[in-house]
Amino acid sequence: MGRTVSAYVTDELAESVALEAKREDRSPAQIAALALRFFIALPRDARVSLAALESLGTESERRLALNEVARALNIAEFEMTCRRMQGHGSTLVSDHASDEELDEAAVILTRSALKRA
C-alpha cells in the first residue's frame, strides 16, 4: 500500500513535470515519486549541500553541481553497460592475448567491421 504526499509547486514546475511525464509515458505522480526516492536516497550531508546550493548558490554553481550529478549517473550507467557487454563478443580475441595483441586486434576488428558496413 502506498500513501499520498502532496506538495506545493509553482505553475512552471508543475508544467515541466506534466511535460516530462508525458514524454516518458508516466504519470506526474510517478515522476514525483521517483524524484522523492532519489532525494531521500541521498546522504543527509548531500541534502544539506543541495539546500545550501538552492538558497545561496549562483545559477552557474547550481548548473555545475547538477552537471556533476548527471556525469556521475552517466558513469554508473556506462559501467553497467560495459559489464553487460563483457559477456558478449566472446569469440573476438583470445583471453590470453597480450596488451599489444589487443591493441592490434582493436584496429583490425574496427577496420573490418567498417568495411562490412
Add this chain to the structure above:
Amino acid sequence: MRDFEIIVHGQTIRLCVDLNIWVRYLLGRRAGRVGPSAANAIVEAVQRGRSPAGPIQLIVSYTMLARLEDVLVRLSFQPGDASAFCSLMGAFARRGPSGIPPHMVLGGGTSPTAESRMLTYNPYDPKVVPPRADDEDGRVLDTAVAGQAHIIATFNFADFRSPNSQVLEAGRAQLYQAAHHNVLILHANKAAECLASGDFSWPIVGP
C-alpha cells in the same frame, strides 16, 4: 634545438578519440584487463572530464557515434548495449568542461590519409575501377578539425599519415595541418602518457 608547446598546461584539452580506442577498451574489459592501459586511461579521462594534464573535453560527431554503434553490433555486441554505449559517449561530451554536444559534420572526407589515397590507375582501361576511398579516418579527422580538437588519440597511427601531416615523433606523434586548424595525432600510448604528464612539447630542429 628548442621546444614548442602545442597545448598550454592546464587549459581545456579538446580530445577526439578514434573508434578503435573504444573497441580496445571493451576488448580489454572482456579479457579482464582492469589495470592501467592506454585505452583505460583515455576513456577514464573522458568519463571524468579531467586528467592530470587538465580538463578534458570530448570532441565527437554523430557520424562517429553511428559508425561505432555499427561496428559494435557487427562485433556481436547486443544492439541495445551498443546504442546505450554510444549514447553515453554523447553524454560525456555534453557533460565535458566546455559542454560541447556531438557535432554534425556535413560532407567531409576531404582529408586524404594513407589508407584513403587513391592508387594510380589507368583511366583508359575500363576494367580498372578506382578503389573506393576508405573514409574511416577521414570522418575522425573531419570531426577533429570541425570541432577544433587539440588531439586525436588512436591505435591506428600509421593510417593518419598524409601530405598535410608533419611527424613529430616516429610512430607516436604527428601534427596534421588543416587550413585553419592544426590537430595533434597521437598514438594511444603516447596520448595516455601526455595526459598523465601534461607534457605536450616537442623539439623543433632547425633555426
